[in-house]
Amino acid sequence: MADPIAEAAAKHPAPEGVVYTYGTAGFRTKAQVLDSVMTRCGLIAALRSRLHKGKWIGVMITASHNPPEDNGVKLVEPLGNMLQEEWEVLSTTIANKPSPEDVSKYYQEIASKFSIDLSSPARVVVGRDTRASGPRLLDCVLDGLKAAGAEIKDCGFMTTPQLHYIVRSLNTEGTPHAYGTPTEQGYYEKFGAAFKAALRGKKPSGSLTVDCANGVGGPKLRELIKYLPPKEEGLEIHVVNENVIKPESLNVDCGADFVKTNQRAPPSSKVGPNDRCCSLDGDADRVVFYFKDSNNSFHLLDGDRIATLVASFLGDLVRQAGLADSITIGVVQTAYANGAATQYVEKTLKLKVDCTPTGVKYLHHAAEMLSIGVYFEANGHGTVIFSQDTLDSIAKHEPSSPGQKEALAVLVAVINLINQAVGDALSDMLLVEVVLAHKNWGPQEWLGTYTDLPNRLSKVVVDDRRKFQATDAERRLVKPEGIQKKIDEEVAKVRQGRSFARASGTEDAVRVYAEAATRTEADDLARKVSELVKTFGGPGAA
Numbered sequence: 001m002a003d004p005i006a007e008a009a010a011k012h013p014a015p016e017g018v019v020y021t022y023g024t025a026g027f028r029t030k031a032q033v034l035d036s037v038m039t040r041c042g043l044i045a046a047l048r049s050r051l052h053k054g055k056w057i058g059v060m061i062t063a064s065h066n067p068p069e070d071n072g073v074k075l076v077e078p079l080g081n082m083l084q085e086e087w088e089v090l091s092t093t094i095a096n097k098p099s100p101e102d103v104s105k106y107y108q109e110i111a112s113k114f115s116i117d118l119s120s121p122a123r124v125v126v127g128r129d130t131r132a133s134g135p136r137l138l139d140c141v142l143d144g145l146k147a148a149g150a151e152i153k154d155c156g157f158m159t160t161p162q163l164h165y166i167v168r169s170l171n172t173e174g175t176p177h178a179y180g181t182p183t184e185q186g187y188y189e190k191f192g193a194a195f196k197a198a199l200r201g202k203k204p205s206g207s208l209t210v211d212c213a214n215g216v217g218g219p220k221l222r223e224l225i226k227y228l229p230p231k232e233e234g235l236e237i238h239v240v241n242e243n244v245i246k247p248e249s250l251n252v253d254c255g256a257d258f259v260k261t262n263q264r265a266p267p268s269s270k271v272g273p274n275d276r277c278c279s280l281d282g283d284a285d286r287v288v289f290y291f292k293d294s295n296n297s298f299h300l301l302d303g304d305r306i307a308t309l310v311a312s313f314l315g316d317l318v319r320q321a322g323l324a325d326s327i328t329i330g331v332v333q334t335a336y337a338n339g340a341a342t343q344y345v346e347k348t349l350k351l352k353v354d355c356t357p358t359g360v361k362y363l364h365h366a367a368e369m370l371s372i373g374v375y376f377e378a379n380g381h382g383t384v385i386f387s388q389d390t391l392d393s394i395a396k397h398e399p400s401s402p403g404q405k406e407a408l409a410v411l412v413a414v415i416n417l418i419n420q421a422v423g424d425a426l427s428d429m430l431l432v433e434v435v436l437a438h439k440n441w442g443p444q445e446w447l448g449t450y451t452d453l454p455n456r457l458s459k460v461v462v463d464d465r466r467k468f469q470a471t472d473a474e475r476r477l478v479k480p481e482g483i484q485k486k487i488d489e490e491v492a493k494v495r496q497g498r499s500f501a502r503a504s505g506t507e508d509a510v511r512v513y514a515e516a517a518t519r520t521e522a523d524d525l526a527r528k529v530s531e532l533v534k535t536f537g538g539p540g541a542a
């Protein structure tokens with residue numbers, strides 16, 4: 001008897017000698033070796049949907065900040081969050097099965113392990129970014145989904161957060177927690193209306209230049225602008241780096257990762273002094289802001305800055321609305337957070353800080369434990385989550401003065417402006433603009449809240465990055481043996497020094513972060529730790 005699962009797997013055979021891992025943000029590698037993984041992810045998505053009694057599961061085909069020749073795939077849970085960890089392991093296992101028959105057998109094994117009825121409905125939404133390999137890889141996913149008998153909604157080009165939004169909206173439609181109309185237009189309507197409501201008549205000063213990394217964020221931002229208030233009343237936006245016709249230009253010399261890593265504006269940037277700019281990444285799920293001052297010095301306002309700006313604004317609103325007794329705010333960061341940002345949150349804002357490993361899934365999970373959880377990675381990934389109890393307290397709160405009433409109205413509008421399903425560059429960008437407009441701040445005032453410690457982020461290519469195993473929220477290495485002691489010795493030599501190395505989960509490299517009291521010391525520390533990584537990770541090293 002024909003076995004559709006084995007047939008689909010046979011149509012897209014796994015290349016020999018490639019080992020796949022569901023990493024920081026799904027599978028990510030060179031697009032040419034991803035066909036088999038895509039089909040198998042289609043099978044996993046169908047199983048996951050069946051386990052969730054036919055709820056919609058998302059499949060996003062993207063490699064986000066990675067170079068144009070890469071691609072990847074990540075799965076999205078029914079409420080728009082990242083795939084549960086146990087299923088990441090199942091995904092890794094099925095991706096590495098050598099033969100089509102093994103794939104089919106494993107598919108059946110998962111079904112029996114979780115008592116999944118394979119004849120029950122499965123529903124999967126698929127989206128992709130603008131990479132040239134996207135259409136081919138989409139076909140591979142569709143082959144897997146069809147073999148598994150899933151109902152398919154193909155959304156075409158989308159930003160990653162739009163896909164998350166649609167998944168959550170589809171699964172909450174008609175319930176008391178309905179998130180929005182489950183279409184791309186519904187996304188623009190929801191966030192466009194929330195932006196207008198959150199401004200409450202305030203007008204952002206100047207304009208905002210948005211670098212879209214030549215990715216899907218460009219056309220989607222153009223569309224979103226149609227739903228925002230006209231520039232005379234709202235925000236004047238200049239869209240740059242939006243060339244999706246030339247996919248080989250994606251993330252090249254532009255985009256959030258370029259700006260954050262190089263600590264400079266894209267070379268194509270032509271803005272004037274103190275003009276606000278921001279950069280999205282290839283799938284528009286992260287954003288960083290920046291500007292040049294009148295001395296032409298570049299200043300980065302990264303994810304740490306967004307977190308501190310938003311946390312302080314929400315704190316003020318909660319207090320002004322008379323809700324401070326029932327709602328507490330916390331901030332979640334990773335080891336990449338600048339030491340000065342952590343200190344500012346703890347000492348000045350007097351808020352609790354949690355530190356998790358890199359990866360939105362870890363931060364999101366930690367933020368879910370808080371009444372209002374503000375989570376941002378320094379690279380610009382993040383959002384704010386409000387617990388159900390918090391939303392209920394806000395909904396039933398009776399303001400006792402006009403001041404309280406006004407703060408409550410802004411708070412409610414801001415909640416609607418935040419994409420709680422996942423970090424979203426477009427929604428985060430609008431949120432920052434709302435906060436700056438309410439505070440009547442430009443980028444200088446924002447920058448003036450605290451002074452970053454000089455820092456450097458480097459990438460070291462090693463023989464096998466899996467040799468590098470970290471602990472303590474990735475702040476210390478347990479392997480290769482002996483390296484951490486050497487890093488500690490280098491850190492001790494500089495003032496206010498801090499440094500760590502960790503294997504990237506999205507690129508074939510080890511990342512090194514260093515900060516210190518001065519630029520020279522930070523650069524020097526990064527160089528020394530990078531040398532250690534090269535030595536310990538070089539050929540023949542244990």
Ligand code: G16
Nearest residue numbers: 024025064065359360504505506507
């Ligand atoms: C992904 C993840 C982020 C992570 C980044 C870099 O971002 O979603 O959480 O910070 O990769 O991860 P790593 O240092 O492990 O390579 P994106 O924008 O590429 O999807």
